[in-house]
Amino acid sequence: MFVVVIQYTHMNPEVKLEDIVSLAKRRGFIWQGSEVYGGLRGTWDYGPLGVALKRNIMNLWWQMFVDERDDMYPVDAAILMNQKVWQASGHVDTFTDPLVECSNCRGRFRADKLDDPNKCPTCGKEGTFGEAKQFNMMFKTFVGPSGQNELTIGEPMEGAEDAAKLEGMHAMTYDPNAISYLRPETAQGIFTNYKNVVDSFYPNLPFGIAQQGKAFRNEISPRDFVFRSREFEQMEIEYFVHPDAWQESFEHWVDQCKAFFDKLGLPADSVHELEVPEDDRAHYSKRTIDFEFDYPIGREELMGLAYRTDFDLKNIHENSGKNMEYTVKGTNERFIPHVIEPSFGVERALMAVLVSAYREDEQNGEKRTYLALPEHLAPVRYAVSPLLKNKPELVEKAREVYRELSKKHPGRVMWDDNGNIGKRYRRQDEIGTPECVVIDFDTLEDDTVTIRDRDTTEQRRISIEEVI
Ligand code: ATP
DSSP: OOOOOOOOOOOOTTOOHHHHHHHHHHTTSEEETTGGGTOOTTOEEEOHHHHHHHHHHHHHHHIIIIITOSSEEEOOOOSBOOHHHHHHTTHHHHOEEEEEEBTTTOOEEEGGGOSSTTBOTTTOOBSOBOOOEEEEOSEEEEOSSOBOOGGGBTSBOTTHHHHHHHHTSOOOBBOGGGEEEEOSOSHHHHHTTHHHHHHHHOOOSSEEEEEEEEEEOOOSSOBTTTTBOSEEEEEEEEEEEOGGGHHHHHHHHHHHHHHHHHHHTOOGGGEEEEEOOGGGSOTTOSEEEEEEEEETTEEEEEEEEEEEETHHHHHHHHHHOOOOOEEOTTSOOEEOOEEEEEEEEHHHHHHHHHHHHEEEEEETTEEEEEEOOOTTTOSOSEEEEESOTTOHHHHHHHHHHHHHHHHHSTTOEEEOOSSOHHHHHHHHHHTTOSEEEEEOHHHHHHSEEEEEETTTOOEEEEEHHHHO
C-alpha cells in the first residue's frame, strides 16, 4: 500500500487559461503542433520540460497502479487494430458527435456544445443551421496498398486507370477489408488481450490490465489548449471482477482515483464527483462517476470511472467465436467477468496540475510567477549554478556538485549559469524547480552551498555532503 500525503495549499482562483498557455509556450513545456507551418488544429508538441512533466505524471500512475500492486498486468497493444474490434465495440456505429453546418459560412460545429444553438459563432448569422448529422470521430485509414478513395468502391479511382496504364500498372482499388482506425481509446487493446493474460498468467479475480498510450479522436471543435485535442494520451485500467462483487471494486477505485489526485497536488476542493445519471451514461455502463476539475474554462471532466458490466468481453465472445469465460479455480463456476474502468487522460491531468501549481506573488516589489509543483512531478528537481560564471574556480566546483547531484537524480538536475542570479531564480521558479543550489566563494572555503527554496524564496547554507 502507498501512503497518501495530503498537503493542500490554496491555489490561485484567478488563474486564467492564457497564463498557463503562455507560460507553457515561453518556458518550453508545450507548443502548438506543426507551428512552423501554421499549426495543425488539435495537436500539441511537448518540449523538454513538458515531456518531463508528462512522464512524471505517467510514471506516478504506473508506480501507483502497476508497480505497487500485485493484481495488475500491463500491456502495450498496437494502435492499429482489426476493424472488427471497432465494429463489435460499437464505435463504428455510435462513436459520434452531433454536427451542424452553417448554410451561410459553411462553418461546422458540435451541436451540443454551442452557446446559442440558433446563431453561428463564426459569421453571427441566425437560423442557418440545418438538422444535426452524426459525425464519427474515429480517424479512418487503410492498412496496406489499397486505394484510399471511398467513392471508387470496387473500382479504380477517377483517371487512375489511364494513368496506371501509362505506367504499365494496375489501378489501385478500394478494399473495404483494408480499413482500420487510429484507436479512439486504449481500452479495446486491453479487452482483446484479456484472454492472452488469463492463459499466460492464470490470475485470480479481481485483477486488472493496465495500458498507457496514444488515442485519437477527430473532435469537431478541438479547444481549450490540450483539454480537447485530436491526439492525446490515455492511462486506462480494466479491472475484472466477479459479477456479484462489482460494487466493492467500484468503491475501491473511487478511493484510488482520489489518492492519485492527491499525489498530483490537486486541491481536494477543486475536484468534484459527478454521479452520471442513467440517461447520460454510455449505453454499456450501469454506473459512471465523472471526476470533474475546476479548470479556468469551468468545471469539466478530468477522468471517468465506469462500471462497464460484461459488455466488451461478451461482444468479443460473441463476435470472435473465442471463449471469454473465466473459470474460478478449483470450481466449475464459469462466467464472463464484469469490468470496472478508471480512465485517465494525461493531458487533462497535466492541465489540472499546471492550474493547481500556478501562483503569482510579489518579491521585493516585483511580480513573480511560479509553479508550486509537487517535488516528485517537477521537471527539474535541482538547478545548480556558480554565483559568477566568469570565475573558473566557482564553475569547476559547481560542475562537481552538478555531476554528483545528477548521479542521484538522473535527468532531473539542470545546469543554469545564464544571466544574473536573480534572473536564474525567476526562471527556475517559473518552471517549478523546488530548489536552486548556488556555489559561491564561501563554498571554496568551507564546502557549504546556498540552497534557495522556490515557494518561500528563503535561502539556507548547508554542506555539500548534505545536499548530495
Ligand atoms: P468528453 O465528454 O469531455 O469528450 P469523454 O467522456 O468522451 O470526454 P472518455 O471517452 O470517457 O471521455 O475518455 C476518457 C478520458 O480520456 C477523459 O476523461 C479525458 O481525460 C480523456 N479524453 C477524452 N477525450 C479527450 C480529448 N479530446 N482530449 C484530451 N483528453 C481526452
